[in-house]
Amino acid sequence: MTLDYTQMDQETASDTAIPRRSLTMAVADRLRDQIMRGEIPEGAQLRQDAIATQYQVSRIPVREALRQLDAEGLIEIVHNRGAIVPALSPEDIEELFSIRALLEPEVLKLSIPHLTKEDFSEAEAVLQTYVQELKHEEHVSAWGRLNWQFHSILYSRANQPRFMAIIRNVNNSGERYTRLQLYLTHGMKRANEEHHQILELCRNREIAPACKLLRQHIHFAGESLKQALERKRAAAQGESAQGDSKNGDQPSKS
Amino acid sequence: MTLDYTQMDQETASDTAIPRRSLTMAVADRLRDQIMRGEIPEGAQLRQDAIATQYQVSRIPVREALRQLDAEGLIEIVHNRGAIVPALSPEDIEELFSIRALLEPEVLKLSIPHLTKEDFSEAEAVLQTYVQELKHEEHVSAWGRLNWQFHSILYSRANQPRFMAIIRNVNNSGERYTRLQLYLTHGMKRANEEHHQILELCRNREIAPACKLLRQHIHFAGESLKQALERKRAAAQGESAQGDSKNGDQPSKS
DNA sequence: CTGCCGGATATAACATGCGATATAGTAAGT
DNA sequence: ACTTACTATATCGCATGTTATATCCGGCAG
Numbered sequence: 247m248t249l250d251y252t253q254m255d256q257e258t259a260s261d262t263a264i265p266r267r268s269l270t271m272a273v274a275d276r277l278r279d280q281i282m283r284g285e286i287p288e289g290a291q292l293r294q295d296a297i298a299t300q301y302q303v304s305r306i307p308v309r310e311a312l313r314q315l316d317a318e319g320l321i322e323i324v325h326n327r328g329a330i331v332p333a334l335s336p337e338d339i340e341e342l343f344s345i346r347a348l349l350e351p352e353v354l355k356l357s358i359p360h361l362t363k364e365d366f367s368e369a370e371a372v373l374q375t376y377v378q379e380l381k382h383e384e385h386v387s388a389w390g391r392l393n394w395q396f397h398s399i400l401y402s403r404a405n406q407p408r409f410m411a412i413i414r415n416v417n418n419s420g421e422r423y424t425r426l427q428l429y430l431t432h433g434m435k436r437a438n439e440e441h442h443q444i445l446e447l448c449r450n451r452e453i454a455p456a457c458k459l460l461r462q463h464i465h466f467a468g469e470s471l472k473q474a475l476e477r478k479r480a481a482a483q484g485e486s487a488q489g490d491s492k493n494g495d496q497p498s499k500s
Numbered sequence: 501m502t503l504d505y506t507q508m509d510q511e512t513a514s515d516t517a518i519p520r521r522s523l524t525m526a527v528a529d530r531l532r533d534q535i536m537r538g539e540i541p542e543g544a545q546l547r548q549d550a551i552a553t554q555y556q557v558s559r560i561p562v563r564e565a566l567r568q569l570d571a572e573g574l575i576e577i578v579h580n581r582g583a584i585v586p587a588l589s590p591e592d593i594e595e596l597f598s599i600r601a602l603l604e605p606e607v608l609k610l611s612i613p614h615l616t617k618e619d620f621s622e623a624e625a626v627l628q629t630y631v632q633e634l635k636h637e638e639h640v641s642a643w644g645r646l647n648w649q650f651h652s653i654l655y656s657r658a659n660q661p662r663f664m665a666i667i668r669n670v671n672n673s674g675e676r677y678t679r680l681q682l683y684l685t686h687g688m689k690r691a692n693e694e695h696h697q698i699l700e701l702c703r704n705r706e707i708a709p710a711c712k713l714l715r716q717h718i719h720f721a722g723e724s725l726k727q728a729l730e731r732k733r734a735a736a737q738g739e740s741a742q743g744d745s746k747n748g749d750q751p752s753k754s
Numbered sequence: 755c756t757g758c759c760g761g762a763t764a765t766a767a768c769a770t771g772c773g774a775t776a777t778a779g780t781a782a783g784t
Numbered sequence: 785a786c787t788t789a790c791t792a793t794a795t796c797g798c799a800t801g802t803t804a805t806a807t808c809c810g811g812c813a814g
Contacts, residue, residue, distance in 0.1 A: 268579055269768070270567070293795070304769045306560070309797085310567050313524070317571030319662065325522055326775050326796050341662050348602055408573070408595050408673075412666055419662075523798070548766070558799045563767085580766055580805050757814085767804070774797075783788085 269303055274311035276301070281320050281331055282421045283387040288333040292321065318415050334423065336472045336479075342420045343468025346413065350464060351457035353401045353409050358453050360403035369399045369445055373438070380434065389434075390424040396441060400448060426474040433470040437463065523557055528565035530555065535574055535585055536675045537641040542587040546575065572669050588677065590726045590733075596674045597722025600667065604718060605711035607655045607663050612707050614657035623653045623699055627692070634688065643688075644678040650695060654702060680728040687724040691717070 277297070280286045292312060298305045316323045323329045334342075376392045379385045394417055401410060440463040447456035521529075531551070534540045546566060552559045570577045577583045588596075630646045633639045648671055655664060694717040701710035 295795070305796090306768060306770095310564055313564050313567055314571050317568055319665070327777095328796070338662070341660050344606070344660075345603070345663060345666070348606055349599070352598070352602055406595050406598075408592070408670075409599060411573070412599070416662075522796095549764095559766090560798060560800095581807090582766070755814105757812105759812085760810095762807105762809085764807080765805085767802100769802075770800090772797105772799085775795085777792100777794085779790100779792080781788100781790085784786090 269307040270310040270314070273297070273301055273303065273307050274314045277311055278315060278318070278320060278418065281315070282390065282418055284422045284425055286331055288331050288422070290331050292329045292331070294328070319419050334420070334475075336476050339420060339423065339468060339472045339475055342416055343464055343471070345416050347461050347464040347468070349409060349413050349416075350397065350401065351461045353404045353406055353413065354448075354460055355453055355457050356406060357401050357404035358448050358451060358456060360405075361400070361448060362403075365399055365402065366445065366449055369396055372396045372399065373441055373445065376441075377438065380438075386425045390421040393424065393437075394421070400444070420471070423471055423475060426471060426478060433467075437467060440466075523561040524564040524568070527551070527555060527557065527561050528568045531565055532569060532572070532574060532672065535569070536644065536672055538676045538679055540585055542585050542676070544585050546583045546585070548582070573673050588674070588729075590730050593674060593677070593722060593726045593729055596670050597718055597725070599670050601715050601718040601722070603663060603667050603670075604651065604655065605715045607658045607660055607667065608702075608714055609707055609711050610660060611655050611658035612702050612705060612710060614659075615654070615702060616657075619653055619656065620699065620703055623650055626650045626653065627695055627699065630692065630695075634692075640679045644675040647678065647691075648675070654698070674725070677725055677729060680725060680732060687721075691721060694720075 277286070277292070286292070294305045294308045294312070297308045301308070312321065312323060312329045315321045316329065320331070321329045322332050372392055372395045376389070376396070379388045379392065394414075397417075398410070398414075401413070404410075440459065444456055444459050444463065447459060531540070531546070540546070548559045548562045548566070551562045555562070566575065566577060566583045569575045570583065574585070575583045576586050626646055626649045630643070630650070633642045633646065648668075651671075652664070652668075655667070658664075694713065698710055698713050698717065701713060
């Protein structure tokens with residue numbers, strides 16, 4: 247996977263202009279970010295022309311970016327019918343978190359022995375930022391990123407790039423639902439406490455307990471998210487057939 | 501006419517969507533197959549123009565197919581410099597099989613309760629074909645496919661598409677090295693015996709033993725492949741050119 | 755003789771245009 | 785009035801042409 251991990255947030259502001267480097271990559275990053283933040287809601291169909299004109303590029307980079315995202319599992323491309331952001335079923339959520347619960351403890355196990363003090367303080371800083379952001383409800387989308395940052399720091403010393411690529415993709419696929427978890431504030435609180443506990447166990451190099459707690463942590467997060475999703479779907483069932491306007495910040499066309 | 505839409509020979513019944521093939525998909529399948537069979541050797545650089553003229557298509561489908569394969573982890577695209585088939589290090593092999601050893605038993609556990617008699621007989625047939633093919637050394641490339649067929653049949657009832665997608669990709673990434681395992685004939689024999697044992701355990705619905713044996717089976721296969729690869733690399737160290745048997749029809753610059 | 759710089763060439767990245775295909779809307783027939 | 789078939793439009797897919805960038809080679813200077 248040719249993801250450019252080095253430079254992530256350099257072009258966050260510009261809406262239409264794409265900076266240098268590969269246009270395809272830039273468009274893919276942009277769309278991925280928008281999907282993960284929920285700005286492109288589930289079920290939305292991504293039309294190549296609209297995206298191309300929006301980003302001031304031709305349709306070729308857009309097409310390739312869409313194919314990239316399709317391979318990452320973020321969208322689905324159907325022949326001659328465009329790409330859509332699939333709505334994840336509770337079963338999908340369960341499966342995603344099962345994969346996480348399986349892979350991430352294994353990577354953590356390999357990483358813990360090589361974690362440095364700098365890693366720990368960095369993770370600590372992320373957790374503090376996390377607490378700060380929790381106070382502002384409007385920063386929901388930041389939570390998912392901070393969550394991933396914390397986890398990925400802990401895994402960073404495992405030196406298992408393929409594991410990490412898979413884990414990253416799986417996390418991305420579900421991240422656009424993290425805003426749902428805001429509804430269960432106690433769930434977030436619990437997650438935060440577990441994060442601190444996990445970090446402490448890693449500091450003490452208690453590998454097995456840390457991995458076990460991590461597995462439980464992921465499992466619980468998946469369960470609560472699954473339930474939140476089921477509630478949301480049940481609530482959306484009663485409403486109109488077309489009016490899912492609660493996430494009305496969709497950009498696909500204007 | 502090098503490219504035929506109509507012939508969709510592969511695809512075991514695991515895929516949900518079996519839509520019409522686009523040129524991009526066809527090219528991607530072709531290239532993926534060639535890479536997995538080893539017809540495109542490691543280190544070869546895939547030039548878009550050459551592939552396009554070879555398959556009688558334009559460069560656009562080729563580009564998109566390459567990007568697809570890149571996202572699958574089969575090749576690496578470097579900006580403005582084309583795509584290459586990466587040479588996997590022994591550590592890569594180890595990581596790939598670690599992932600398999602982690603994911604596949606979990607899927608098998610979920611699948612076993614729902615396996616039918618038809619599944620068992622189908623798997624049995626694959627194993628018999630496998631034994632047949634082993635006698636002909638020239639059919640090495642068939643072994644990888646049969647191996648995957650057998651495994652995927654056992655997992656097919658788990659109904660975990662994302663697990664399966666990951667497992668499939670991980671298997672694909674390493675499959676072009678299965679020919680190396682031919683060198684250790686006893687390893688193949690052992691693999692065959694283990695396959696039969698696993699199948700028997702699945703028949704008796706002995707979930708835990710089956711999963712445990714599967715894990716060991718994958719682990720052993722990875723270890724032996726890793727050792728074979730190390731031997732090959734050590735041998736290739738002396739002679740800069742190693743004669744790969746069949747790559748006469750490939751766009752490799754020389 | 756060697757190392758650096760600049761142009762030529764090859765190759766990938768991107769844009770535009772055209773043909774193909776699916777969906778929707780309308781009209782006609784039962 | 786309902787269903788079906790046909791047409792029109794919007795969108796995707798592929799081809800060809802153009803631009804940008806990296807590599808390679810040769811000349812010039814030190």
